[in-house]
Amino acid sequence: MKIDIDADIRKAKTIPSKFYHSLKIYKKLKTLFARSWQFIGDANLLENNNVHPGILLDGMVDEPYLLTKDKGKIRCLSNVCTHRGNILCSESCESKTLVCGYHGRQFEIDGSMKFMPEFENVTNFPNKEDNLPVIEMEAWKNLIFITNEKKCNLSELIAPMAKRLDWLPVGEFQYKPELSRTYKVNANWALYCDNYLEGFHIPFVHKGLNKELEYENYSTQGIDNTVLQIGIGKDGENAFDIPHDHEDYGKNIAAYYFFLFPNMMFNFYPWGLSINVVKPKSPEYTEIDYFSYVWKEELMDKGAGADLDKVELEDEDIVESVQKGVKSNFYDRGRYSPKREIGVHYFHSLLQKYYK
Ligand code: FES
Ligand SMILES: [Fe+2]
Known part of the structure; x- marks a missing residue:
């Protein structure tokens, strides 16, 4: 059309x-929604837990993501295990490691792969592709936005609002x-x-x-x-x-x-x-x-x-x-x-x- x-x-x-x-x-x-910025919540989502999963626009984009906090740094990672694609985390929790419930692959909170059982003799393993991909995340004040396919900076999208209302705390x-x-x-x-x-x-x-x-x-x-x-x-x-x-x-x-x-x-x-x-x-x-x-x-x-x-x-x-x-x-x-x-x-x- x-x-x-x-x-x-x-x-x-x-x-x-x-x-x-x-x-x-x-x-x-x-495609249009995958390229848009989406508000998902504020920094307090990680106040009591350091791992918080969600799905970006469930029913449209359907991208499973994972917010993590490590030494004060918030990241947004893919919530899909790099082995065979299982969803890694299903609920918010406090954890030092992310462990996949399917075959036990382990990741650090920053997304890097840490351990995989029964993978002796696999060539070129692990490499960068075994880490959890990073999802683009930016914030305005303490409000967090993510996008599946970054086409512009968040600051461009929110510029008219930020300019007009910058005085509000x-x-x-x-x-x-x-x-x-x-x-x-x-x-x-x-x-x-x-x-x-x-x-x-x-x-x-x-x-x-x-x-x-x-x-x-x-x-x-x-x-x-x-x-x-x-x-x-x-x-x-x-x-x-x-x-x-x-x-x-x-x-x-x-x-x-x-x-x-x-x-x-x-x-x-x-x-x-x-x-x-x-x-x-x-x-x-x-x-x-x-x-x-x-x-x-x-x-x-x-x-x-x-x-x-x-x-x-x-x-x-x-x-x-x-x-x-x-x-x-x-x-x-x-x-x-x-x-x-x-x-x-x-x-x-x-x-x-x-x-x-
Ligand atoms: S799918 Fe995660 S360990 Fe196999
Ligand atoms: Fe109305």
Whole structure:
């Protein structure tokens, strides 16, 4: 399928609807996601254990990885044994050595192969290929990102966000597992992103949130693989206390919503940060991992950043309704509002650029 999104939003049509349900298209997205940076958690994952396994985008990229910490250094390694491919570690633990449960191959915490039983007389063994491969990992503040196939530095992807919000002490925000959760949505991952990328639906779908925000002053811009939406709070609602020398000083900002292509959302509120990772599971099923990082707990119950659960469920309902609509024989492509759908148009243009 060819995606042809006119660069001029006034002329453009939205993505052909089969993008949202075709298995063939879904499978081809693996390359795009394998090349993206993905947020996986923060340095505290290795606070109590020095070994922490995971799967990079389970259901899309499916890459088993292993975070390890050795003498203060965090590494990301492949979690696949270099002998015959068994998964090395299945749960977080504290360990000095990694031992494969299949035939007993042992690795150091830094990934180098240490011992293999019954391998006498094997030529050219061990060599570099017997060590666990390193997976690219970079961090912003204490937030960890990995990628399966590095195409750019993380700093390039997060530049617009890092520049705008460098003044926030994100490293001091506390991760709250009790406020973090996974939502399950019966819709395509990109429909979920489309919906996130416009404030157009707020007065219709989020009547509560609409009371907190100045709809007329809601702004959206797409730049360098990022979409930034800024919500201006009504008078008296919680807003950021922005430094004097900052470009946003004087504005009553209730929320900065950063979308990092293709599937991550960094939502900054006066109380802290809610990170949403959109995980495609199948063409019509998606999971959204919510990670909550609290800065000022006393600000959580008011403003655009309050009641996130209610807003999420309202979004899920509408997105699941659209999922049914986009499969209709009578719907294919729509048009964009040049004023309100800049973010959706920008996202679709990026899909056109990176979907091969
Ligand atoms: S697969 Fe790991 S030792 Fe054989
Ligand atoms: Fe919404």
